[in-house]
Amino acid sequence: MRALLWFPLLSLLALTLPHLSTTSPTSPTSSSSQRPVIGILSQEVSRYDPTPDAESYIAASYVKFVESAGARVVPVMINQTEEEYKALFYSLNGILLPGGGVSIYSSGYARASKIFYDLAIEANQKGDFFPIWGTCLGFEQLAYLTAQKPVLVNTNTTSVTLPLNFTNEAKGSRMFQDFPDELMRALETEALTENSHMWSVSLETYNSNDDLKTFYKVLSTNTDGRTEFISTWEAYDYPIYGVQWHPEKNPFEWTRAYYAHSSNAVKVTFYFANFFVNEARKSVHSFESEEAVRKLLIYRHSQTYAGDQRPFEQIYYF
């Protein structure tokens, strides 16, 4: 009798006090999907970094990219234990692998990427949705993780802004489904995508590699005049996305004259950020409590001005 009385009361409480649900990851009233938390992977500092004491960094533009579409960011540090990464994986709603200059084979960035990638493959296969976004180095890292062998070729693409060459698959893709036709035309005709890479996955490599071909759908390509390479892809069966170019630079980075800052350039950035954050909203992972996530948020860290030494205006150093 008492149990019968209490049951609807408790349900009512759970409904009217949504903040309570954050303490219970399995609660059907969990509001985590409207409060996505995305991990951004850090990487080893380079010799150009102005902060000799720091061991790792995240360029602030990646944080702004994610925040601009309504997600909060937790920095994912390198050199954590597998258990620590696993706990984070089941708390985060997605992870972004940023661009940069470290090894995709032997760095702390490479190690953490592999752990998250393997966990994401396993989870997604079980219907536990977890998106991964790779930008530039992150794209190359995804290629290596999927192919399980080096697949990159050298291209002359270290400092050039290009229009995208869409494949026939782009129109029906998940990544571009919400892009207005006008913006698709702009992407195709205006130089809106900034390339800062010397390595690429050539179309030739892709076409001769079954692991890549069956896993990723190519949505756009580009060429350096000699080699046609993949600039945007999405996995067929997983929420895994890669861009070889830099959507986060258009609104947030100013150190190079060839970065695109037009209204269309900034719209492109926002549509991609919105797409990725929407993917993260589908993940039901959550932190144990709001307190637990607040302890880890990027808000706890300060940005450093780095625009005189690095191609990033601001950097989080750890």
Ligand SMILES: *[C@@H]1O[C@H](CO)[C@@H](O)[C@H](O)[C@H]1NC(C)=O
């Ligand atoms: C990561 O581990 C390596 C090797 O143990 C060490 O040299 C490096 O300083 C560590 N980096 C961080 C950020 O902890």
Ligand SMILES: *[C@@H]1O[C@H](CO)[C@@H](O)[C@H](O)[C@H]1NC(C)=O
């Ligand atoms: C590399 O590309 C740039 C244009 O982006 C061009 O000016 C330069 O000549 C190219 N270099 C080589 C070696 O092809």
Ligand SMILES: *[C@@H]1O[C@H](CO)[C@@H](O)[C@H](O)[C@H]1NC(C)=O
């Ligand atoms: C687009 O792809 C075609 C066919 O592969 C190629 O001939 C052309 O050069 C590419 N254009 C650009 C801008 O990358």
